[in-house]
Amino acid sequence: LDCMGCNVCVVQCPTNSLSMAPAEGELAQQEVFDYCVAEVSDKPEIQDATVKGSQFKQPLLEFSGACAGCAQTAYARLVTQLFGDRMYISNATGCSSIWGGPAATSPYTVNKEGRGPAWANSLFEDNAEHGLGMLLGQNAVREKLVAETEQLLESGADDALASAANAWLDERDKAEESKAAADGYVAELERVIAQGVADVDLAKSILADKDYLAKKSIWIFGGDGWAYDIGYGGLDHVLASGEDVNVFVFDTEVYSNTGGQASKASNIGQVAQFAAAGKDIKKKSLAEIAIAYGYVYVAQVAMGAKPAQLMKAITEAEAYPGPSLIIGYSPCEMHAIKGGMANCMVEMEKAVDCGYWNLYRYNPAAPAGKKFTLDSKEPKGGYQEFLMNEARYSRLTREFPGRAEELFEQNERAAVDRYEHLVKLKELYADA
Ligand SMILES: Cc1ncc(C[n+]2csc(CCOP(=O)(O)OP(=O)(O)O)c2C)c(N)n1
Structure with missing residues (x-):
């Protein structure tokens, strides 16, 4: 459409x-298209950064x-x-x-x-300066997240939280690895807040900027x-x-x-x-x-x-x-x-x-x-x-x-x- x-x-x-065909004759296909968009899952095993593999990735x-x-x-x-x-x-x-x-x-x-x-x-x-500003702004937020994470570790974190926090500290500058590390860290932060088993204020402050955890x-x-x-x-x-x-x-x-x-x-x-x-x-x-x-x-x-x-x-x-x-x-x-x-x-x-x-x-x-x-x-x-x-x-x-x-x-x-x-x-x- x-x-x-x-x-x-x-x-x-x-x-x-x-080949091109007038849309009117193709509308019956719309349901098939909607089904594909909604239901067909990603296939990570055929996606990569080659010409062909990239085309199996969802365009945003x-x-x-x-x-x-x-x-x-x-x-x-x-x-x-x-x-x-x-x-x-x-x-x-x-x-x-x-x-x-x-x-x-x-x-x-x-x-x-x-x-x-x-x-x-x-x-x-x-525009170039504006883009650089986007990076510098993020760097500032991420530096704050590192400092707060180190503080959280020092203030006494249980093993599961400590391992997730350390994983994020280690992987934070690697594009793909930081995504999984960030997800794991967010899950642990949510758990310790719910259980009240760490410095909850600090954990909440980190969570408030969770969008910046992944590189x-x-x-x-x-x-x-x-x-x-x-x-x-x-x-x-x-x-x-x-x-x-x-x-x-x-x-x-x-x-x-x-x-x-x-x-x-x-x-x-x-x-x-x-x-x-x-x-x-x-x-x-x-x-x-x-x-x-x-x-x-x-x-x-x-x-x-x-x-x-x-x-x-x-x-x-x-x-x-x-x-x-x-x-x-x-x-x-x-x-x-x-x-x-x-x-x-x-x-x-x-x-x-x-x-x-x-x-x-x-x-x-x-x-x-x-x-x-x-x-x-x-x-x-x-x-x-x-x-x-x-x-x-x-x-x-x-x-x-x-x-x-x-x-x-x-x-x-x-x-x-x-x-x-x-x-x-x-x-x-x-x-x-
Ligand atoms: C300082 C300033 N001068 C002029 C304009 C008007 N203006 C807006 S877009 C544009 C052309 C953009 O051309 P280009 O960067 O080659 O991008 P394209 O449209 O070709 O993709 C101009 C002159 C503006 N917005 N600001």
Whole structure:
């Protein structure tokens, strides 16, 4: 009933098993669907962080008001499948704050235990700082919980409480282990309060903050206008802080939500507002600026091109105990792709194949010689065809044909240089 009709599932299905049909004829299926949602249990044994295994996990982002075929929601949904039950999201103003927080309803939801992403939007210009604040606030509460737990142990806890409290102290910074340890500790706290067999006031005070016992996953979401331009100073500050936050940039190469203004992520020859005759300077390499810190996890990904690389990037970023930045290529309505947004994922693959977009990961936690991985292959050609497949470029050939030829050539040359540069980086980091 909530299908947007984008057709992406039909285009992407590896076994061509799907087709679109008018909803009216399918309503009899609704009962089956409702039964499945309510009654079919989770199957943890087939769930993992692979492309396939992740899709057996419950998405905690459901029906948003995004444009049909939007790439942003596909990325965000996947992140909620992996970490949604312990996830905090700080969302920059932009498309993702509009489809992510339409106010009257919320597309973010909870699992059967009532756990789901906690979400808030501050401002366009201070989203990274807002996300860092979410982490620092939690750290303060958790430090208080540690101090109170130590006090509780000193004040005389029975064996069962002491073992649950110590288990939580030991496991509290491990994502999965801390969940079970927190549940065990909460059960013991409730028992000693009911039986009056420990410092009840202290136990109640710990229980009041029980939501903070399990380790959380902090995510900072936003578009390229936020990350490359208006929120950049704050983003840089937060990445430099060394704190354990994860940033996901939905890179549509344009300010999508306000009608398509050029950003520093826009590319040469791309037509956008404030670049009506095609942008004449190249895209900023936000990823490389972040890599220069040396202690920031950085990845460039494109779901439709190499989903396995995307899975690695998301899991490595989340596991890295410092700041992480993932930049996801996000085809958008604004690109006016031939055939429409049903081709969203196909277009990502084309972008990577021709070298318009490159896939790589920089992992500070990897051993020396293995920190930088170039995940995309040498470009296969077809660069100009790729540009001509999108009206954000092709329209320039009608409006300013001479300039179009010149700028598109520059765009391709910049891509060739960029790939050569990435190969050099690979060699450089192989020795570092
Ligand atoms: C300081 C400030 N300037 C401008 C705006 C208006 N504004 C809201 S969203 C947005 C565009 C966001 O673009 P981007 O970050 O690329 O995200 P997208 O919509 O493309 O996902 C703008 C300009 C604002 N909210 N605050």
